[in-house]
Amino acid sequence: MTSKPVKPLLEIQNLDVTLKNRDSYFKALDDLSFNVLPGEILGLVGESGAGKSMTGSAILGLIEPPLFISKGKIIFKGKRIEENAISVRGSMISMIFQDPLVSLNPLRKIGDQLVETIRTHINIDKAEAITYAKNLLEEVGIDRERFNAYPHTFSGGMRQRVVIALALAPNPSLIIADEPTSALDVSVQALILALLKRLCKERGTSIILITHDMGVIAETTDRVAVLYSGRLSEIGKTSEVLNSPKHPYTQGLIAATPRIDADSLKTKLYQIPGTMPDLSEIPDGCPFHQRCSKSIPKCSENNPPLLYDRASCWLLEKESV
Amino acid sequence: MLLIILRRILQAIMVLLLVALVSFIIFRYVGNPVDNILGQEATLAQRAALEEALGLNQSIYIQYFDFLWKAAQFEFGNSYRGALPVSDLIASRLPATLELAITSAIIGVSLGVILGIYTAINRGSFLSNFILSTSLIGVSLPTFLIGVLLIWIFSVELNWLPSFGRGEVVDLGWWTTGFLTLSGIKSLILPSITLGLYQMTLVMRLTRAEMLEVLKQDYIRLAYSLGLTKKQIYFFHALPNILIPVITIAGLQLGSVIAFAIITETVFQWPGVGLLFINAVYYVDIPVMSAYLLLVGFAFVIINLIVDLTYLLIDPRLRDNQLKLEV
Numbered sequence: 098m099t100s101k102p103v104k105p106l107l108e109i110q111n112l113d114v115t116l117k118n119r120d121s122y123f124k125a126l127d128d129l130s131f132n133v134l135p136g137e138i139l140g141l142v143g144e145s146g147a148g149k150s151m152t153g154s155a156i157l158g159l160i161e162p163p164l165f166i167s168k169g170k171i172i173f174k175g176k177r178i179e180e181n182a183i184s185v186r187g188s189m190i191s192m193i194f195q196d197p198l199v200s201l202n203p204l205r206k207i208g209d210q211l212v213e214t215i216r217t218h219i220n221i222d223k224a225e226a227i228t229y230a231k232n233l234l235e236e237v238g239i240d241r242e243r244f245n246a247y248p249h250t251f252s253g254g255m256r257q258r259v260v261i262a263l264a265l266a267p268n269p270s271l272i273i274a275d276e277p278t279s280a281l282d283v284s285v286q287a288l289i290l291a292l293l294k295r296l297c298k299e300r301g302t303s304i305i306l307i308t309h310d311m312g313v314i315a316e317t318t319d320r321v322a323v324l325y326s327g328r329l330s331e332i333g334k335t336s337e338v339l340n341s342p343k344h345p346y347t348q349g350l351i352a353a354t355p356r357i358d359a360d361s362l363k364t365k366l367y368q369i370p371g372t373m374p375d376l377s378e379i380p381d382g383c384p385f386h387q388r389c390s391k392s393i394p395k396c397s398e399n400n401p402p403l404l405y406d407r408a409s410c411w412l413l414e415k416e417s418v
Numbered sequence: 419m420l421l422i423i424l425r426r427i428l429q430a431i432m433v434l435l436l437v438a439l440v441s442f443i444i445f446r447y448v449g450n451p452v453d454n455i456l457g458q459e460a461t462l463a464q465r466a467a468l469e470e471a472l473g474l475n476q477s478i479y480i481q482y483f484d485f486l487w488k489a490a491q492f493e494f495g496n497s498y499r500g501a502l503p504v505s506d507l508i509a510s511r512l513p514a515t516l517e518l519a520i521t522s523a524i525i526g527v528s529l530g531v532i533l534g535i536y537t538a539i540n541r542g543s544f545l546s547n548f549i550l551s552t553s554l555i556g557v558s559l560p561t562f563l564i565g566v567l568l569i570w571i572f573s574v575e576l577n578w579l580p581s582f583g584r585g586e587v588v589d590l591g592w593w594t595t596g597f598l599t600l601s602g603i604k605s606l607i608l609p610s611i612t613l614g615l616y617q618m619t620l621v622m623r624l625t626r627a628e629m630l631e632v633l634k635q636d637y638i639r640l641a642y643s644l645g646l647t648k649k650q651i652y653f654f655h656a657l658p659n660i661l662i663p664v665i666t667i668a669g670l671q672l673g674s675v676i677a678f679a680i681i682t683e684t685v686f687q688w689p690g691v692g693l694l695f696i697n698a699v700y701y702v703d704i705p706v707m708s709a710y711l712l713l714v715g716f717a718f719v720i721i722n723l724i725v726d727l728t729y730l731l732i733d734p735r736l737r738d739n740q741l742k743l744e745v
């Protein structure tokens with residue numbers, strides 16, 4: 098390593114989110130730690146229910162009972178925000194949700210929604226905000242004449258562009274995009290991802306890109322964090338993780354990703370056996386061991402820590418990375 | 419847009435014609451008007467003369483159109499009792515009912531919406547729970563009991579407010595109002611609370627339920643994540659989205675407040691059309707009953723029309739869908 102280490106934009110340290118159900122407590126996020134560097138796109142990947150959305154909600158302080166943050170720190174630009182995320186919401190960190198059909202207020206013109214967000218965070222008068230909003234619309238590929246249109250007059254992809262404009266409007270340093278293209282037509286997905294990527298790179302905005310799609314990770318992200326049962330399974334540079342995955346879960350996810358080449362079309366797609374356990378049924382030891390073909394006795398006894406800053410798997414102990 | 423409005427108005431007119439038909443049938447066929455007016459002992463000649471005068475020997479269509487034509491001019495014949503024109507009777511009573519209905523609807527809807535929003539936003543707080551459980555009493559007690567209870571407390575025991583009548587009213591020529599005198603306002607308090615309490619409870623529970631539902635929507639989560647203030651989120655994002663169900667219920671309630679003011683008017687001896695109607699039923703005063711029916715129907719239709727048009731005002735999706743369907 099020759100370059101001097103960059104100061105992270107966001108640090109998540111030993112974060113626990115707990116679900117309280119009557120008198121039982123279940124960990125939805127368990128000792129989660131990772132960083133987001135300025136300007137990078139970090140992928141957050143894992144099966145449905147892994148805790149990806151929960152991580153996003155925790156960062157923005159949108160966790161509500163019966164869930165609560167029970168441990169850990171969330172540090173943004175050097176300041177702890179897990180208690181008062183409201184101070185960074187929108188202005189510093191904003192979010193894009195999965196389903197653009199329901200993430201815009203149906204009764205309000207898109208222009209109004211944009212101007213409202215802009216003026217909440219930036220001290221400019223209405224006329225300036227309108228110009229600003231129209232420019233933003235143009236940047237995300239929407240005709241500025243549609244400023245006064247209502248959400249229902251847009252297609253799903255177009256609405257997601259509006260949502261991107263909204264998320265970018267206060268000029269945040271981090272955008273959390275929670276499955277931003279999962280609800281869209283395949284043909285539109287790549288366009289939207291490319292747009293998001295381009296706009297954020299131009300502005301130096303970091304992205305946490307939440308997805309269950311390894312293909313999206315491969316095409317879009319700089320680094321990737323793999324989540325399983327609320328725990329970090331593996332983290333690293335996207336190219337490294339995809340080319341030589343260390344955690345059997347990551348290996349499974351990659352093997353389960355459809356590829357369009359002559360060989361893979363003939364063979365049946367691999368599936369990781371079993372399903373991710375419910376919060377109340379997470380086993381002792383490594384949460385993945387019951388589904389893991391490589392598990393050793395130790396796996397069912399102790400939960401592995403993150404080894405070599407790369408993967409939480411006991412197999413790494415024997416290996417050098 | 420204009421097309422939709424015109425269509426709504428047309429629908430409203432159709433419904434009104436139907437109500438008028440029912441009202442006409444009651445007017446014409448419940449009992450025999452001639453018997454009712456002249457009594458059993460009239461001579462044949464007298465009867466024929468009256469039938470001629472009332473137009474009863476004309477074809478039924480002509481009679482119906484005649485009825486409509488007169489109703490449109492607010493003419494409903496004479497009351498069997500006292501032989502006063504029904505229109506005069508109603509005109510003298512209507513202000514009392516409308517003032518009561520509108521006051522109680524305003525109390526019911528505004529308090530209901532405010533408390534509904536409050537209890538939704540502060541879910542689980544002590545005050546919310548208190549309001550909610552108290553409101554259960556509001557729905558479960560019958561109106562007349564609440565009225566009697568209020569009279570007992572505020573009129574009999576405390577002697578603060580009058581227990582019956584409208585107090586002093588000011589005659590504006592075409593309208594008599596109780597809003598302009600102290601005794602008029604004092605008299606309005608108990609009956610309008612009685613009538614408004616149930617509406618308030620209903621509106622509050624609906625508002626709360628709708629609000630809780632809306633607050634779960636993604637656009638609200640997006641608004642939060644964009645750092646909008648609670649005020650912006652509650653009032654500019656959530657509130658507009660609960661308006662349609664709330665306005666629907668508020669409209670229905672206003673209609674039923676007018677229709678069912680009867681009970682409250684009876685308890686408080688409020689000189690409105692409800693009381694007039696009760697007396698009309700008692701004396702089988704058909705013209706009054708038929709006119710009352712038409713009036714209540716008219717009120718419902720107008721309120722419905724306004725509610726429908728408000729939908730279009732609130733929801734752009736309805737404006738557009740309708741256009742697509744029709745063009």
Ligand SMILES: Nc1ncnc2c1ncn2[C@@H]1O[C@H](COP(=O)(O)OP(=O)(O)O)[C@@H](O)[C@H]1O
Pocket residue numbers: 116125143144145146147148149150151152163164375376
């Ligand atoms: N409001 C809630 N109440 C109880 N459990 C929840 C709630 N929200 C999420 N969970 C649980 O937390 C876990 C993580 O959920 P989530 O972050 O939405 O997963 P995903 O990775 O698919 O985004 C899941 O097991 C889910 O069932």
Ligand SMILES: [Mg+2]
Pocket residue numbers: 146149150151275
């Ligand atoms: Mg999710």
